[in-house]
Amino acid sequence: MDVELEIKKIQALLHDPPEKPIILGKIGHEGRAKELMLELGLVDEASIPDDVRTADHISSAADRINLPKHEHFIADFCGNPIIKHPLSAKEFNLKKLPDDTSRITASADRAIINLEKKYSGDKEKLYLALWRELFGSLMDKKNDVAKLGQLWELLPADTRIPDHSIWEHKRVTSAIAGALPKLAFLLFAIGPVQDFIATARKTQDLWAGSYLLSYLSWSAMKLVAEEFGPDSLIFPDLCGQPFADKWLINDKNLEIAEPELEKLSSPTLPNRFLAIVPADSVRDIAENAKKQVQKIFHEACYAVKDAMEARLGIELDDWEHIWSRQTADFIETYWAATIFENMKDIAGFISEYKQLMGVADKWAFDALLSAYKKGFAPNIGTIYGQIYKLTEKALGSSKAVRDFKQQDEPNHKCTLCGVREPVHPGLHNNKDCSKDFGALRGFWQEKVLPNFPQIRKSERLCAVCVTKRLSSRHYFKEKLQFNNIDDNFPSVSMVATASFKLRVIENINNNNLAVKVGCFVDAVDALAGDRCSGIPIPMVIRACRDEISKKFARLEGDWLYKETLEDKETLWEENKNKMSEDDFDNVLLTAKKRWKELFDAIKEIDKTLPDDKRIGSPSTYYAILLMDGDNMGKWLSGENAPTIGDVLHPIVKNTLEYDQNWQALLKQRRPLNPSLHLAISKALRDFSLHVAREIVEKDHLGKVVYAGGDDVLAFVNLRDLPEVMRKLRAYFSGCLVADDTTNKIAIDFKEGEGFIPVDDSGEAINVGSGKQIKGFMLSMGSKATASMGVVIAHHNTNLSQVLDEVRKCEKEAKKLRDKNAFCIALAKQSGGTEQVSAKWFYDFGYEGQGGIFETIPLFSQWADAFYYDYISPKIVYALRTETIGLEKLPAQAIRLELLRIAKRQWKKKKEKESNEKVLGELVSGIMNLHAGGLSLDEIGKFLSVAAFLGREGTR
Template identity: 35%
Template sequence: MSDIWARKIAALLHDPPDKALEISGHVQRAEKIRDLALGEAALERSDKQVVSRADWWASGADRINFPAGVQVHWAASPNLTHPLCGRKVDLGSLQTQDTEAISETIEKAVQSLVGDASTPKDRFVRLWRRLPEELISAEAQGPSTAKLGELWKVLPAETRIPDHSIWQHNRLASALAGALPEPAFVVFTIGSVQRFISASRRLQDLCVSSLLLSWLMWEGLEWICEEYGPDCVIYPSLHGNPLADLWLRSKGWLPQSPGFPADGLAGASLPNRALILLPKAEAEMVGRRIADRVAEAWSRLVTEVKQALESELCVGGSGWSKLWSTQPQNYFDIYWLAYPWAVGAGNDYGKPDAAMEEYKRLVGVGDNWEFEHVTTAFSGGQYRLNVGHCYSLFYSLSTRGLQSRKALRLPYQGKWQQKEEGEKCTLCGERQALYSDAPDRRSSRNFWSELAGEVQRKADSGNNSKLKGHYAAIKPGGQERLCTVCTVKRFVQPLVFADRLGIKGGFPSTSTVATAWFKQKVIERLLEDQSSDKLEKALTQYLNTLKELRVPKTVSHEAVRFLQGKARGNELAGTFLEYDGDALFEETFTAERFKDDFGIEVNEGDLSRAKEALSGFLEKCTGLGVSPPGRYFALLKMDGDYLGKWLGGTHGREPCFEAILHPDAMRALADDTGWKELLSKRRLIAPSYHQFISDALASFALKLVPYVVETRYPGRLVYAGGDDLLAIVPMECVLQVARELRALFSGEAVIDRSGDIEVQFGNPQVSGYVALENELVATMGVNATASAGVVVAHHYQPLGTALSAVTRTLDEAKERYG
C-alpha cells in the first residue's frame, strides 16, 4: 500500500545535496540515498510518478525554462545569487572537492539519521530537519581533505540560476508530493493582535503578549506538521524555528540541547500569517481545523491560568467566575482561505493557459501583461511548461481572497466589546476588572489589594509556589486591577510557560534598562586589577543596606544577558545585578515608596543610612570616571518596508532575470535574440523566493537581532517576528543599536572575527549575505529597506505611553522616508 511518508522521503531526496558540484550521475546518486533512507519501506510505481510530477511542478515554479544547450560548470566558478537584489557571492573554486568522499559523507549522514527510525514518518522528519547539519558533522569526522563545512546549507538547486538552495527545492518537492494530484494553498492569519500587544504597562506585558501570539500561531500549525509534515508550511519557514524545534524534541526527532528551549523562545519567532500547501480535497477541512485549534488553544490557556491562580491564591467568587467565562471568548479574529494551485478539467488541468485565463477572468489584466510575455518566452525552452510556472498567480489570488475575507465581520467577532459595568482594567481600559462578588469601586480595589498581598507572600515563600520570586507581579494596594485577558498576559509566564516552554522569567523593568549602561561600566571597573578595592568596599556597603531594608531581588539572571556575561561569575557583581535599577536613585528611599512598591514598613533612620551608602558608592564611581546612573531608557521599533509587496512581487525593486543568472549562463544567452528582451524583465516570484524571504527574516530575528541587542549591548529584545522588532535599550547606545540593525537587515555590514560590526551602507561589494560565526546568513539584501522609530523616555514614564509614542514615530518614519 502506498505510504505518503515514503513518497515524501523520495521527493525530499530526488536530487542529491551535491548535485551542483557534479550533475553527471546525480540521478543514480539520488536513487542510492533514497533507497538507503527508505529502508524496507516500499515505493510503488504510482508513488514514483507522483514524485516525478512533484519535481516537475517544483522546477516549473522555481526555475527558468532555459533553451537547450545552456550549461554551467558550477564547481569551477561557484557563486550564489541573492534572489532579492541580484548581488553575487563568489565562493572561489570547489573543483578540488573529492566527489567520492562527498558521496560517502552523504550516505553516512543519511544512514546516521534513519538508522534507528522506526517508521517512514520518523525518517522523513529527521531528514527534513537535520540532514544539512548532519552532513557537516559527518564530513568533520571524515578524512582531512577539502571540506564544504557551512556551504552544505547553501548549495544551489540550479547551477544556471543559483538563487535558491537544493534544500528549498527539495522541501517544496516533498510538500507537493503530499499534496498532489490536486494541490491547494491555505492561507491563515490571526487578527486583533495590535490591540492585544499595545495594552501593556510593563516590559513583561509586551514580551509575553508577543510570545503568546507566536505560540498561538504555532498551535495552529502544529497539527498540520503532525498530519502532513512541516515541509508543507511554505511561509513562514519552520526549519530551525524554536517552537517547531521544541515540538521536534518532544517527539524525539531532534536531540535535546542544553539551554533549549528558553534561549530561543524568549522572543516571539513566528509572524501572524502563514501559507500552507495541502491536498485540495482536504484544504477546507484544514482551514477550519486551524481556526478551531487556535481558538481552543487560547481557551485552554485561559483556563490553565484561571485554575492556577485559584490554586495558588485561593481566589474566587461569583464575579470572578462570570468574567472568566465571558471576557476571553472569541477575543482573537482568525481568518483563513483555501485556493487551488491549478484550474481546468481533464487534459487542461495543470496547464498554464487555463491558469492564466482564470487569473484574467478574476483580476483583469491589461494588453501588455508582463507575465504573459515571460510565459511566451519560456514556452520556447527545453521543457514543456506546467502550472508550477503560475505559482505567482495563484499566490496573488489567495492573498487577495484573504484580504476580502478579512473585510467581512462575522456576528461573533467584536463580542468582547459587550458593555460591562464596574471598574475598568487599569491595563487595557476596555474590559471590566476582575472582582470577587461586588463590582463597585471599593470592593474591586480591596479585592486586588488582597490579591497583590497574597502574590507578595507567595513570592517571599520558600515553598514550591510558581510565583516564588515574582515580587512585582501586581502592584500593592489595589493600584493595578486587571481584566481576564490582561491577567492571562501578566501571569501566563510563571504559571504556564515556565514549565511548558522553559522560560523562567527575567523581564527587566524600565529602570533596570535605563541604568544598564551604568552597571556595565561599574562591573568593568570592578573587575579591573587597579583601584577596584575602594569600589568593591563601597558597593558591598551599599548592597548590605539594601539587604537590611529587605529590598527584594527582582532582577533574574536572564533579564539582561549582556550584563551577566560581563559579570563573569563574580559574586559581588552578580548580587549587584539582582537589584532593580530603581535602587540607584535617592528618591526611591522614602517610606511611602517602600510601602507602595514593596509593601514594606521602614523607619527614617534606616532610609538615611541607605541614602548615605548609595551616595558614597556613586561618589566612588564618579571618581573612577563612571557617569551617574541613567534615568532614561529608549524604545526602538523597526519594521521592514513594503513586505507585502516583496512577497507579492510588486515592490518594483525585484531583480531582473539577467541579474539572477550565473555569469556563464548569461554568456550562453548573449547571442540568443529571443531572450534579450526577457532578460531585462523582473523575475517571477516563486516558492523558493518566499522561502528565502522567510529564511532571511527568521535569521534576522533569531540570530542577528539578539546578537546586536543582547550580545553586543545591554538591551532586551521584546519581540522579533521577522520583519518587525521591538527592543528596549539604554539611552546611551540606542543610536548605535539602530544603525547596526538597519545595516544587518539589508546585509550592508561585516561582522569581523572579534565580533565587531562594520556598517557598510552604499558599498557595491556587499552581497546581501553576512558571515556570523562561520555561517553565511541570508538577509533581505540591499534593495530592501526598514524604517525605525526611537523614543527616549524617563524610567518613571508609563511604558504604554512610550509604546504609543514609538509606534507614532515609526509611522512617521515610514511616511516620510519609507
C-alpha cells in the same frame, strides 16, 4: 502522517541527491538518488514514483526560468561555480571546485548512513531527519570528507539559474508531493496583533503578549506539520525554529540538540503562515487550526484563572462569567485558500485571475508565458506567483468582512487596556465589585496584590490582560514543561541604569567600592524585600565576577535614584504590614545613609579616572526602538524580486541577450517562486533568532522584546543606542564586508555581500571582531531596506505613551521617499519633544567626492563632541536662530555660516590645526544631511538629540 505519506516525502527529499550540481554529467543523479534511498533502508521503495516526478516538475516550473529548448545551455558548476544571492542577485564566484566526485559522494553516503543508524526502520523519524538533520550531518567533520563545509548549503538546484539551492527545491517538491493529486494554497493568520502586544504597562507585558501570540501561531502551524509534514509550510521556515525543535525532540524523539533557553523564550514566529496542502483537506485543516488556536488561548487564560482561584479561594458565578465573556472570542483567525480542481487548466486560471485582479490588457506575464511555451510545457508551478497573490487578496477580503462580536463591557474598566471590566468575584466584603469601586479596588489590593507579586499596586486587570501578565508562570512553565523559560524582563529603569552599573562593576575592587556597594544593596533589601531585585541587562550580569557584583547587577534600577528613597509615603504603604513605623524609619534612614556613602565613594574614585572612564551617575533615560522591514509585502509578492537576466548564470544570460524573443523578457522581474519565499523566510528567521539578540544583548546594553522576522522591538541603554541602530540596519541587509588580512567585519552599505559571517558556534560575528569566519547566514540582501522608530524617554514616563510614540516615529520614518530611514524622538521629562527623520545613508557626497555617506556615525561624532565638552550645546540654539532665512542660499554660503557658528561655540581652543579639521568634518557632515533633504531647522533638532545623548548617554 501515515506511512505512505512518510515514504513519499522521503523519496521527494532524495529525488535529487544533495551533490547533484557537482556530479551532474558525471554520475546519473536518479541512480544516485536510489543509492541513497537504499542506504537509508528503503529497499522496496528505492525509486522515484510518478507522483514525486509530478511534484518535481511542478516545483521546477515554480522555481526555474523556463529556458527555450532549442538552446543547449551548459553551466558547468565545477568549472565555473557561480551562485546568485536569491534576493539581491549579487553574483559570487566560488572559484574552481574539485573534479574528483568520489569524496563528495562519500560525504553524502556517510551523512545518510549516519541518519539510518540513528533512526533505522522508523519512516517518520527518517523523513523528519532528512528535513531537519541532513544538512548538519553533511557539514559534520566526521562525514564531510570532501571538506565542502557550508558550501553544501549553496549548491544550486539548477546551475543555469543559480539563485536557489537544491535544498529549497527538494523541500518544495516534498510539500507538493504530500498534497497531490489536487493542491491547495492555504494562508492562515491570527489577530488582533498590534493592540494585544501594545497594551502594556510593564516591559513584561510587552514580552508576554508577543510570546503568547507567537505560541498561538506555532499551535496552528504544528497542526499542519503533524498532518502533512513541516516542509508543507512555505513560510515561515520552521527548520531550526525553537518551537519546532522542541516538538521534534519531545513528540517525535529526534536526537537533536535542545533549543537554547533564551531562543525558546523569544517570540520569533509571525502571526501568519503559507502552506501547500491537499485540496480535499484544506477546509478541515484550516478550521482545525482555528479551533486549536482558540483552544490554546482558552487553556492559557483558564490556567491563569485556575491559579488565581486556588490562591484566592474563589468559586463564584460572577467570576466565571467574566472570564468566559472576555476570553471566548478575543482571538480572531482568518484563512483563505486557492484550490485547483483541474490541475492542468492553466489557461482557465489565468483568465479568472485577470478578471478577479483587474489585470490590464498588456500584461507582462502573458509575454513570458508565451516564451515559456517554447520550453517545457507550463504547469501549475509556473503560476505560483499568481496563486499566492490571489490567495493574499482573498485573505485580505476575509479580514474586511469578518464577523464583529464585540461584547458590551459594563462597569469599571481594566487599568491596562481600558476596554474590559476587571475580573472580580462579584462581592468583596459584602459589597458589589461591579457597582462599588471601593470593593473592586479592595479585592485587587487586599486579595490579589499580596498573592501575585507580578501585579502592581493600583492595577485592576481584565481576563485578557491578567492572562498576559501571569501566563508565563502559570501556563508556559507548568502546562508546557518550559520549567526554565526566561519569562522575566528588565524594567525600563534597569535599562536606563545599565551603563552606570557596568562601570561600577568594572571598578568594584577600586578603593573599597565593593564594601559600599554591598552595604547599600543590603540596606535596600531590608527596606524592600522582594522588590529589591529585578532582572538585569544580560551584558551587565555577564560582567560580574563575584557575588556582590551579581547582587548589584540585580538591584532594581529605581533604587539608584535618590528620589525613590525620598518617597516615604509610598515606601511606608508597602511596609506597614511588615514592620512597625519606628523600625521602618530606622531602615529607611540606613538606606539613605548607605546610598550617600556609595555615591560619595564613586565621586572620590572618579577623581582618579580619565574623563571617558568615570563612573558618574545613573541616567534616568532609556531608549526603545522599533525596526520594520520596508516593503515586505512587495518582497513577498515578488514585486521587488531581481530581474530574470540578473538571476541567470552569465553564460545563459549572454546567450539569451542575442535572442530577440528574450531581450525584453530578461528585464522583467523574476516570477515569484516558492524558493524566494523560503529565502525570505530563512533570512528573517536567522535575523530574528540569531542576529538581533546577538547585537542587542550580547554585544550591547539592551534587551530584545521580540524579533518576529522583519520587525524588532528592543530596549537599549543610551550609551549603545547609535551602534545598535546602525548594526541592526546593516545586519538586516547583510551590508557587511570582511577584510581578507585582518578577518575583521566592517559595515559597508555599498559593497555589502548580503550574507552575515558567523563564528564556529554559528553566531553572528560583531563588527570589528577578529574572530575567524566559519560560515555565514543568509540575509535579506543589499536591495532590501528597513526603517526604524526610536524614542528616548524618561524612566517614569508611562510606557504605553512611549510605545505609541515609537510607533509614530516608525511611521514617520516610513514617510521618507523610498524609506530606508529612521526617526528619533527625544521626549524630555520637562516637556516637549524633539523629533528628526533622516536616511540611514545617502548615496552621494558633499563637494562631489561620491560614495555612501552614513548618518549614524555623524550622529555619534557630534554626541562625542558634546560629551568631551569640545563644543557647547548652545550651538543648537545658535544654529536654529541664526540660520533662519538661509535655506535658499548656495550650499557654500550655508557651509561658511555653519562653520562660523561652530567656531564660536568650540571650547577646545588649543591645537588650532586639528580643531579646524575636526570642525570642518563635523560641518561637512551636516551639509551632507542638508543636501540629502534635511532643513536647517531639522539639522538643529538632529544636533539637539545628539547633544542630549552626548551628555546623558554616557551616564
